Amino acid sequence: MGFMLSKKNRSFLKPVLFLLVLIIGICSGITAQKYQVDCHKQPLNKVLVELRNRYQLQFSFDDAGVANHLLTLQSSFSTEEALADALVKDFPLAWERMGDVIVLFPFHKETKSTNSIISGRIMELGSNEALPYTHLSVNGHNTTTDINGHFVYKTNSDAFVHLKASHLGCFILDTLLAPSKDHIIHLRPKSLALPELIVSNNRIHNTIQMGSEPGTILLNSHIAKYMPGNGDNSIFNLLRLQPGILAAGEQPNDLIIWGSNEGTSRVKLDGFTIWGLRNFNDNISVINPFITKNIEVLKGGYDASNTDVTGGIVDITAKTGNNSKVGADLFLNNHTINSMFQIPLSHKSTFILAYRQTFYELFEPDDLLRRSADSYEYKIHVEPKYDFRDFNAKYTLTGNNGDLFFISLLAGGDQFSYNAKQERPYNTIHQNVVEKNRQGGGTAHYGKLWKDGQRTDFKLSYSMLKSDFKEKRSLQNNRFNRLFSRVDDQYINHVNELSFELSNRVSFHPNHRLEFGVEAMRNEVFLYRDSFDVVLSRQNLQHFIVTGFIQDEISIGQKFTMKPGIRINRHMPNKAFYYSPRLSLGIDVSHLLKFNLAGGLYRQFLVKSSVMDENGNYRYWWTISDSKYIPALKSEHLTTGLILDNNAFSASIEGYYKSTAGLTRFIVYRLNQEKIFVGQSRSYGVNFFAKKNFSRHSVWASYSLSLTEELFPYFPEQTYRRSPHDQRHEIKSTGMFDFDPFNFSYSIVHGSGFPLYQSYLRDNYIEKDYNRIDVSLVYKKQLGMFNSETGISVVNLFNSENIKYSSFERIPLAQQNTAYIDAESVPFTVYLFLKLGF
Known part of the structure; x- marks a missing residue:
């Protein structure tokens, strides 16, 4: 049976077929654009530029390398691939496509090896x-x-x-x-x-980088010197302004990161632990800014290669030095002097030496005294004294094959003391406090880069802290001239840490990297406490821990990264194993937006116990987990974040949850009776951050909303209550403006305050806001061979009266009256400084 079209139907189909052919032709022309080349002995680089401009093609090539190739070609091409083949056919060149870019490079003969x-x-x-x-x-x-x-x-x-x-x-x-x-x-x-x-016309990373890993911040130490505050403390000035790090309540020897308890966070310099001196964060810190190169902050959810702590980690890398010329820096202000020398010993090795010390009292009597909620009638006279000095040295040797050897050393010490006296009609109260701290440490590191790309690192580290605290309080009867002792206490706490670490990093494939290692650590702790020359506690503790870790970094395409890992501890004293699995995920949602998620278990065996006396004063001492009276800390971390990075503008939002079990607290009752309690804490919150770079300037701001609670058996009501370092809201803003040769900067911090409990048995408290504004102006000038910087920095511009977390000493004056001796609150302070370098 056949099918026949009538004459009428055939005449109707003719225009339809013609239209279809025309549409197909147009579509073919659209989908197969022709690239026309017509040149005679023209330099290839000029031809490429012309094609780029005419057809919006993207080429990458060495301009000088292809300029000598003269191209003669007259033809048209329907695809970019055919065009690229014709362009390089007569020359020793090859090409590859990388995304939308055609990359031209010198011809490389293929070998049988594919790796x-x-x-x-x-x-x-x-x-x-x-x-x-x-x-x-x-x-x-x-x-x-x-x-x-x-x-x-x-x-x-x-x-x-x-x-x-x-x-x-x-x-x-x-x-x-x-x-x-x-x-x-x-x-x-x-x-x-x-x-x-x-x-000009280039992008720069000049202040802060977030989101490379979950809960991670990378900081540029170069900008720290332009921050408001004392230049001898510029590293902590920079740290305290980051989201998630408490600005209103950092301890002089600790950082509160995402609600971490005292002693659960670590600061490390070149691999050894910085225990912290008294050193007053807002005046001078244990980290010398002259030797600081790189700062990495791990707030939580970090991977299995990091040390065993349950809080945050601040990992600081010291400079390696300039191997081409001698250099020196000198910093002088109205309180301290700082100097650094770097000497190239050869074209492969350098030596750095840095020294600091105070030469003028950091505190005036009025700086220390803070009134309580109930004002007192009679004046208190306070005489403070503070001395500080430290020393850094580093030797670095670099091999041509990528090997690295260095020795980094630190020694420092300080002494803080004050005498307080209040004269009353019938008696006089005397208070004397002396605190001495000595710290030292060092690391010997050797990194070997193997021929197959594997890297092995050997690290031997040692650090120690010796802390001695004495407190005396007496009541003098003015009528009979008799002296009655009320408090005569001494605390001694020594810590030693020796560790050896071997780690390896192997790359099997661009999408697959494996990292594994083993660490052996030995800690020693000496604890001593007496009252009126009666020994209340004397302990020599030590333990040995062997730790192994392994983690795999797997990339699926260029969008998804997964890093599973586990850390296994063998605690030798009690012959127990502790397992800490961890996992992090990273997703590049787009080239501007990244999503992070991480979580895991974290352990800590060298812990800090809190001691609360009958007046509500906190003391902290280092001790060692024995799994009986002092348990090992166990913490769970969960963090997630979304990071936007669009050239000059970046923003992030991070949420976190931490729970920690095994916290210990000694309660000292009257008549020197004490009891130990084991408790737990939990912390959760969200951090918002935004940063804008424009021209040579940078402004950033952050807001933290958080809650940190704790629960101990001695609480009257067995429910969670606010931790002493809990702060609900904190808003921070910083601006840095480069009007060469002037640099102006400011920092603003507002915190909602901490709960100041009146007694360890009561849950009622007072809460006072924290407010501080700092400004700085720096002038840079070249003076012959010297780079000079002079400036002025004003701290606490409006002289706000702030009380920081656990920074004060309560002195009972009467049943209804208490004075706070606050050794860390910073009043209106002006720093004038001069820096010279070459």
């Missing part, structure tokens, strides 16, 4: 300082350099790779690298001591 290793070192232009933990994107895969600025990338081909490097304070570098193991790559810092140098 290539690309490695190198990222350094700072001018100072030749290694740039540790620089963020790299290699062919779209994210990684970081090690402590010596080295990186290794294993690829399955011998082709060029696309490298993008970013480090805080430096301009971003975007380049191509050939397979090689000896790349030396310099990043240009924002401020370079060459007045004729002008850099």
